[in-house]
Amino acid sequence: MTPPLKQTLEIPVADGEAERYSLRMGPQHPATHGVLRVDLELDGETIIECKPQVGYLHRGFEKLAENRTYSQALILTDRLDYIAAMANNVGYCLAVEKLLAISVPLRAQYIRTLVCEMSRLCSHLLWLATHALDIGAMTVFLYCFREREILLDLFEELCGARLTFSYPRIGGVRQDVTSYFIDELQRFLDIFPSRIAEYETLIDTNRIWLKRTVGVGVVSGDQALALGLTGACLRGSGVDYDLRKHQPYDAYDQVEFEVPLGSDGDIYARYRCRMEEMHQSVHIIQQCIDQLPPGPIIGLDAPDLVMPNKVPARIEAGSSTYGTGLIRLIRDRDLYLSGDIYVATEVPKGELGFYFISDGNNRPYRMHIRSPSFIHIGALATIAKGEMLADLIANIGSLDVVLGESDR
Amino acid sequence: MESMAIADRLRAEFPDEFLDTVTHQGQTAVIIRPGRIVAILRWLRDTDDLRLNHLRSLCGVDNVRRKDPRLSRFEVVYNLYSIPLRHEIRIRAEVGDKEPAIDSVVGLWSGANWLERETYDLMGISFNGHPDLRRVLLPEDWKGHPLRKEYPLKGKEEWTGITELLEKIKELDQHGFDPAGHAHGQNQPDEEEP
Numbered sequence: 038m039t040p041p042l043k044q045t046l047e048i049p050v051a052d053g054e055a056e057r058y059s060l061r062m063g064p065q066h067p068a069t070h071g072v073l074r075v076d077l078e079l080d081g082e083t084i085i086e087c088k089p090q091v092g093y094l095h096r097g098f099e100k101l102a103e104n105r106t107y108s109q110a111l112i113l114t115d116r117l118d119y120i121a122a123m124a125n126n127v128g129y130c131l132a133v134e135k136l137l138a139i140s141v142p143l144r145a146q147y148i149r150t151l152v153c154e155m156s157r158l159c160s161h162l163l164w165l166a167t168h169a170l171d172i173g174a175m176t177v178f179l180y181c182f183r184e185r186e187i188l189l190d191l192f193e194e195l196c197g198a199r200l201t202f203s204y205p206r207i208g209g210v211r212q213d214v215t216s217y218f219i220d221e222l223q224r225f226l227d228i229f230p231s232r233i234a235e236y237e238t239l240i241d242t243n244r245i246w247l248k249r250t251v252g253v254g255v256v257s258g259d260q261a262l263a264l265g266l267t268g269a270c271l272r273g274s275g276v277d278y279d280l281r282k283h284q285p286y287d288a289y290d291q292v293e294f295e296v297p298l299g300s301d302g303d304i305y306a307r308y309r310c311r312m313e314e315m316h317q318s319v320h321i322i323q324q325c326i327d328q329l330p331p332g333p334i335i336g337l338d339a340p341d342l343v344m345p346n347k348v349p350a351r352i353e354a355g356s357s358t359y360g361t362g363l364i365r366l367i368r369d370r371d372l373y374l375s376g377d378i379y380v381a382t383e384v385p386k387g388e389l390g391f392y393f394i395s396d397g398n399n400r401p402y403r404m405h406i407r408s409p410s411f412i413h414i415g416a417l418a419t420i421a422k423g424e425m426l427a428d429l430i431a432n433i434g435s436l437d438v439v440l441g442e443s444d445r
Numbered sequence: 446m447e448s449m450a451i452a453d454r455l456r457a458e459f460p461d462e463f464l465d466t467v468t469h470q471g472q473t474a475v476i477i478r479p480g481r482i483v484a485i486l487r488w489l490r491d492t493d494d495l496r497l498n499h500l501r502s503l504c505g506v507d508n509v510r511r512k513d514p515r516l517s518r519f520e521v522v523y524n525l526y527s528i529p530l531r532h533e534i535r536i537r538a539e540v541g542d543k544e545p546a547i548d549s550v551v552g553l554w555s556g557a558n559w560l561e562r563e564t565y566d567l568m569g570i571s572f573n574g575h576p577d578l579r580r581v582l583l584p585e586d587w588k589g590h591p592l593r594k595e596y597p598l599k600g601k602e603e604w605t606g607i608t609e610l611l612e613k614i615k616e617l618d619q620h621g622f623d624p625a626g627h628a629h630g631q632n633q634p635d636e637e638e639p
Binding site: 381414445 | 467469470472474498499500501502504506507510511512522524528531533535553554555556557558559560563567580581582583584591592596598
């Protein structure tokens with residue numbers, strides 16, 4: 038005879054009366070996308086207080102950059118958001134170019150726009166894969182990595198690296214694109230829109246996916262602005278802020294694209310925004326290929342790859358074209374300007390800003406990185422408060438953070 | 446609106462706080478006294494034809510090695526942008542030499558919370574009225590503020606916390622825990638498990 042089911046099982050209710058306990062999630066947790074620790078105060082499964090702890094990946098990039106020349110500090114930016122390293126490189130180069138008044142040839146601007154959008158696709162694919170995996174949709178992970186692999190192969194063809202490129206340089210780009218690269222990229226562009234449709238059939242109408250994203254992690258437009266959210270997290274809340282439109286850089290004012298906006302501000306709205314952005318990226322890359330102008334790929338006053346126009350006053354003993362080029366240039370012409378500048382670019386995660394101070398030396402006097410991930414993790418405490426523990430995972434995934442960029 | 450025009454409006458509204466303007470590559474920075482920073486930023490955010498509603502970045506600067514002798518040692522720099530009107534301005538607040546401090550702007554932008562914590566952590570500028578001013582990137586028992594110019598690029602001593610961690614590993618070792626790999630665990634016969 039089966040004994041009658043005991044009715045003593047207590048289901049915790051968030052009434053403030055149930056037993057509170059604290060839980061430390063991470064730092065080694067697959068759903069935190071890196072080494073992020075979240076200290077939680079829980080009442081049953083409801084989060085009463087959420088304290089994210091970062092810093093495990095802090096490498097002191099701002100301090101390091103002050104002790105390197107401008108061209109040497111470029112490689113640090115690869116290690117910020119290692120999923121979309123091209124976009125970081127371009128952001129850094131643009132800031133230094135504006136600070137020191139270096140011009141970039143048109144062809145290089147187009148190539149940079151093209152690689153920026155490719156890295157946006159890379160980043161969004163990885164985001165979709167891991168975000169879906171976190172909340173229980175395994176299959177889409179494999180599909181996304183299939184396409185991401187093609188993009189990484191294309192990057193390898195372009196510059197020899199798959200993750201840390203340092204391909205954009207101050208004043209241009211490192212190498213020209215090959216016709217093989219353009220052909221392969223064109224083949225990718227032809228198939229990719231149908232692949233996006235494939236991901237959507239997997240999750241867009243999936244009831245579990247909808248249950249876990251619609252109406253979860255809601256952030257209103259004003260709240261998102263106050264929290265400093267940028268990128269798809271801000272546009273998902275209906276605020277039209279895209280630096281590619283607001284302060285166009287490189288060739289973004291030469292190409293046509295739309296900025297997808299959400300209205301609900303929940304996880305599903307952010308997901309839709311990013312999916313639409315992928316379509317727009319394909320559109321931008323196509324225009325870049327079609328319009329790609331001929332010409333040089335690096336400016337004549339670029340500091341590290343090309344010799345200065347005028348013959349230098351004297352060649353320093355032991356100098357190479359790398360790094361010391363800047364010292365040589367400053368003797369010839371007044372390239373080195375003193376002043377401060379803030380230049381921001383729209384990277385896949387949001388607004389990546391570089392604040393530079395130059396005092397005329399060949400090293401930045403101060404470099405501050407406004408990293409979107411850092412601010413997004415800071416906002417997590419507010420967004421996750423009062424929600425269920427399981428939704429915290431969905432929220433972390435939806436904010437699209439990379440800890441390398443957050444901790445710098 | 447042009448950045449210079451915003452700076453002029455600011456000078457007219459807060460003549461006592463206004464110190465100077467600096468323009469570089471078309472970007473204008475206004476140097477101000479720190480005393481009424483919250484009132485100034487609130488005015489910039491809420492005035493109808495300015496509406497600088499997006500705090501793009503907030504950081505500290507150590508000017509001790511700058512060539513310009515007029516600069517105060519520490520500055521807090523606010524980069525503001527107006528999303529509806531698409532203009533920008535930079536505010537640089539001089540916060541003095543010793544024990545630099547300024548009022549917190551968390552009340553205006555809650556996202557400033559972590560930015561101010563970061564500035565406190567790396568530059569040692571404290572923010573009055575901040576709800577939770579702790580270190581954010583470095584361990585809480587870290588000594589010094591790395592982005593100050595006198596802080597060496599490579600330190601002489603190790604972080605004190607590392608010795609605690611090493612001792613903890615030794616302690617765990619006594620219980621048969623091998624942090625270097627799994628080989629130790631695999632050699633254990635299964636029968637020993639209860």
